[in-house]
Amino acid sequence: MEKDVLSSSREASEEDTGTSLYHQRLAHRKQRWPNDEMKFLLHRLVVVSGLPPGLADRQTVGDHYEKFIYSQKRSRAGEDVTGLLLLYPQHALHVIECSTEVLLSVIQDLTHMQKTPDSAVMLTPRVLLVSHDISSRLFQQWSFTLLKDGRLTVNSDEQSCETLVIQTLHQLLRLASHLHTAGENIKECKEIPEEVLQKSQLIPPQTAVCRLVQMEALLSPVQYLDTYHSPLHQLLDSESVWPAAEHSSHSLNDQTQNDG
Missing domain, CATH: 3.30.70.100 (Alpha-Beta Plaits)
Incomplete structure (x- = not known):
């Protein structure tokens, strides 16, 4: 029970302080323009x-x-x-x-x-x-x-x-x-x-x-x-391969012709 209370308290604290880019933007604006409206971007x-x-x-x-x-x-x-x-x-x-x-x-x-x-x-x-x-x-x-x-x-x-x-x-x-x-x-x-x-x-x-x-x-x-x-397209590590697929295809064809 105590563990659940501590967990909820920690989550509430993180929500108040904010770790997202939105909260970071607000914190940055508060430092530069302390008298400006701070409820929203x-x-x-x-x-x-x-x-x-x-x-x-x-x-x-x-x-x-x-x-x-x-x-x-x-x-x-x-x-x-x-x-x-x-x-x-x-x-x-x-x-x-x-x-x-x-x-x-x-x-x-x-x-x-x-x-x-x-x-x-x-x-x-x-x-x-x-x-x-x-x-x-x-x-x-x-x-x-x-x-x-x-x-x-x-x-x-x-x-x-x-x-x-x-x-x-x-x-x-x-x-x-x-x-x-x-x-x-x-x-x-x-x-x-x-x-x-x-x-x-x-x-x-x-x-x-x-x-x-x-x-x-x-x-x-x-x-x-x-x-x-639309979500941003992020290149996955699995997509960053070498040699490139097109290069591998040409190499395989060349090797097949040589073997033949």
Whole structure:
């Protein structure tokens, strides 16, 4: 009996201190940023997509994610969700900063949209970037904005995929800095006022977002989930043999011909 109690106590102690990579990451962050939120690892997801052609009101997309994030916050107390949803006339760009569980829920929601396009609020979504275990947030809250037609156009056809992705991410970084400076004007405001976004050069142009959506090199949510759930292939010791099977086959054939 005493042995069982000691064993249970030891297991509880190991669970509290943590020996997994997850616990090591948390311990590392606690040392570097002692005042930062420590209940979960923080990740950032950047997604681009098209909007349904027959969408009557783009506000529907903002309302969908506002309800979605509210539901995630209720079910996971203490796990804040921040980010920005840019709604162009025909496309969308979404940045979301959240925990591992919320990140997976967002991807699963996009996967459902990808598989049921008739009822989806976002079409042909592409994962532009996933940053794991980030040190800080770019956005103070989650919000969205409706961008006017014809205000954001630039020729991006001649840019390479890599250049366009990097340029888009740099623009998002500068936009986040601009919104941080204007924080008092948008505090607790789910829809960002138009006057806050007067510097349109900070916003990735719709033509760039359109081209990113068309890039097959970027993973779809379904492809990302398949990769996420796929086990890593580890080479076993039994597979590390010498000579290689192909080399052995050729050697055996050569020896057979010589014997013949």
